[in-house]
């Protein structure tokens with residue numbers, strides 16, 4: 001059974017599905033008082049799936065991701081898994097931000113060590129993990145290099161290796177390729193999908209790029225500019241996918257039309 005078929009078959013009662021329910025977030029903004037950013041959001045992240053959050057700039061995608069990561073406290077709402085309330089601490093997630101956020105005064109390997117130490121991974125495991133995940137992103141020979149010597153794409157690969165090295169259940173990625181040139185971004189998307197397949201991970205991915213969301217995802221949640229989640233759409237296209245696959249372009253057009261009607265109207 002394919003991964004997308006597994007996702008399609010998963011239901012609310014699937015024990016390991018992370019279920020966000022009625023997530024509301026208000027921010028206080030100078031001169032505007034309390035502003036609603038997330039409006040009663042429901043979201044299911046099925047284990048092993050690749051899920052994207054798609055929406056225009058400022059619609060609340062990062063805020064929602066940060067709620068899952070525990071970086072933002074929601075005003076109200078619940079996270080449940082297996083019929084129980086869970087907190088971000090129960091989830092074990094690794095985060096890849098839009099920028100690599102590497103420590104420039106530490107080598108590539110030391111950047112990963114720093115994350116392992118922060119997560120209390122025993123020191124005896126550090127070398128093995130650093131080697132495994134740098135190898136996975138093709139940067140083993142750069143372990144002793146400093147970030148300033150790396151290209152933007154290489155730095156983002158290190159950030160991905162750093163997030164993977166803590167061996168999280170779920171990888172949270174917030175527009176991780178948006179600051180890269182399209183050729184590098186395209187290569188990294190393909191590498192990410194290979195890693196996702198090999199590691200059997202769950203990925204929650206934020207993007208405002210419909211093509212990227214279709215290429216990567218099993219299913220996509222679509223948000224509008226007032227912080228509402230207005231649709232969940234499956235992407236039932238055989239993997240491995242290709243950028244020039246007509247099925248990808250067709251699904252992209254369908255979602256674009258739906259998105260445009262909702263967001264513009």
Ligand SMILES: Nc1ncnc2c1ncn2[C@@H]1O[C@H](COP(=O)(O)OP(=O)(O)OP(=O)(O)O)[C@@H](O)[C@H]1O
Pocket residue numbers: 027028029037055056057058059060061062063064208
């Ligand atoms: N700490 C904060 N305090 C007040 N307002 C905030 C805070 N963080 C985000 N916001 C506001 O919340 C709204 C949603 O922001 P968020 O970053 O979640 O959106 P986004 O969809 O990820 O945007 P982008 O795609 O541009 O990154 C925006 O109006 C933003 O200005």
